[in-house]
Amino acid sequence: MEAKGETQWSSIIVPSVQEMVEEKVITTVPPRYVQSDQDKSGVTDDSGLIPDIPVIDMKRLCSSAAKDSDYSEVQKLDLACKEFGFFQLVNHGIDPTFLDKTKLETHDLFSLPMEEKKKFWQKPDEMEGFGQAFVLSEDQKLDWADIFFFTMQPAQLRKPHLFPKLPLPFRDTLEMYSAQVKSIAKILIAKMGEALEIKPEEIEERFGDDMFQSMRMNYYPPCPEPNQVIGLTPHSDAVALTILLQVNDVEGLQIKKDGKWVFVKPLPNAFIVNVGDVLEIITNGIYKSIEHRVVVNSEKERLSFATFHNPGLNKEISPAKSPVEKRKKRAKFKSLITKDYLKGLFSRELYGKAYLDAMRI
Ligand SMILES: O=C(O)CCC(=O)C(=O)O
Numbered sequence: 001m002e003a004k005g006e007t008q009w010s011s012i013i014v015p016s017v018q019e020m021v022e023e024k025v026i027t028t029v030p031p032r033y034v035q036s037d038q039d040k041s042g043v044t045d046d047s048g049l050i051p052d053i054p055v056i057d058m059k060r061l062c063s064s065a066a067k068d069s070d071y072s073e074v075q076k077l078d079l080a081c082k083e084f085g086f087f088q089l090v091n092h093g094i095d096p097t098f099l100d101k102t103k104l105e106t107h108d109l110f111s112l113p114m115e116e117k118k119k120f121w122q123k124p125d126e127m128e129g130f131g132q133a134f135v136l137s138e139d140q141k142l143d144w145a146d147i148f149f150f151t152m153q154p155a156q157l158r159k160p161h162l163f164p165k166l167p168l169p170f171r172d173t174l175e176m177y178s179a180q181v182k183s184i185a186k187i188l189i190a191k192m193g194e195a196l197e198i199k200p201e202e203i204e205e206r207f208g209d210d211m212f213q214s215m216r217m218n219y220y221p222p223c224p225e226p227n228q229v230i231g232l233t234p235h236s237d238a239v240a241l242t243i244l245l246q247v248n249d250v251e252g253l254q255i256k257k258d259g260k261w262v263f264v265k266p267l268p269n270a271f272i273v274n275v276g277d278v279l280e281i282i283t284n285g286i287y288k289s290i291e292h293r294v295v296v297n298s299e300k301e302r303l304s305f306a307t308f309h310n311p312g313l314n315k316e317i318s319p320a321k322s323p324v325e326k327r328k329k330r331a332k333f334k335s336l337i338t339k340d341y342l343k344g345l346f347s348r349e350l351y352g353k354a355y356l357d358a359m360r361i
């Protein structure tokens with residue numbers, strides 16, 4: 001059993017945006033949410049200006065190898081991680097009916113009456129539950145969203161008042177979803193390792209059974225002045241690998257590609273997968289995490305569900321030996337134990353790739 005307090009991160013408690021919007025008709029955005037300094041425009045990847053976001057076929061990936069002579073799915077994955085840090089995953093094997101159930105029940109969670117949701121609200125000095133993350137001061141600008149964030153794996157790190165108290169059948173759904181997504185993450189990371197000739201032991205050492213998995217459900221209410229706010233601040237994910245499910249079909253996610261904000265158009269039943277800062281560190285910068293953000297609209301709510309994967313809390317986050325030694329390169333990033341890395345992460349505001357930059361040597 002891990003020592004208590006290893007996941008005791010915190011974020012200042014803020015009002016629920018969903019409640020604010022549902023309680024009364026608001027026509028202007030309260031000052032704390034005004035972030036009009038950022039350009040909210042975005043292009044679509046079929047605009048011709050930007051190459052299409054890569055699509056990886058999981059079935060093909062599992063039966064292909066890095067050394068295949070033709071352009072194999074592993075090589076395609078490798079290129080996607082080097083050039084985009086971001087791809088859509090199809091044929092991943094999760095039953096679409098089960099995915100629909102997961103989406104529906106995620107929506108139901110945010111539709112619970114406020115008295116019910118309060119039981120799952122963040123408490124002082126904690127970050128898990130409903131609320132916001134990365135809020136460190138009372139005058140900090142806030143995102144136009146509510147989140148539900150919690151630790152899922154290893155199971156002994158779950159907060160007793162959160163996951164175990166969620167309504168059934170959602171709890172069972174999440175348990176199954178967690179296991180399936182974790183096994184996809186493991187396969188993807190193993191295939192990335194194969195492409196980069198990282199020894200399988202080095203991958204297994206970091207992403208073994210103690211792999212740390214957390215979940216973040218995002219609810220972005222409609223906003224009367226969408227250009228004044230941001231749904232989710234530009235950031236890269238400070239984890240190894242994120243598997244993202246778009247819960248409803250409302251557009252809003254944008255990635256930064258060649259200096260432009262590009263809308264992601266999810267394929268039906270696909271996952272959106274992105275390389276996080278921790279994989280950028282482990283690959284010594286060969287794979288890149290990508291900045292992304294969420295814009296909101298005035299018409300319709302938007303929901304998404306991100307599952308984050310990281311090495312075990314007591315494992316080291318550091319450049320793997322193979323990419324450093326084989327390529328005769330120096331390590332470009334510091335080494336840090338995962339729990340210390342996460343403690344550092346949650347003690348700062350979210351700001352682009354600033355935390356990864358702080359890890360550079
Ligand atoms: O809402 C989305 O599509 C993106 C969510 C996201 O980037 C995150 O939770 O880190």
Ligand SMILES: [Fe+2]
Pocket residue numbers: 235236237292
């Ligand atoms: Fe993200």
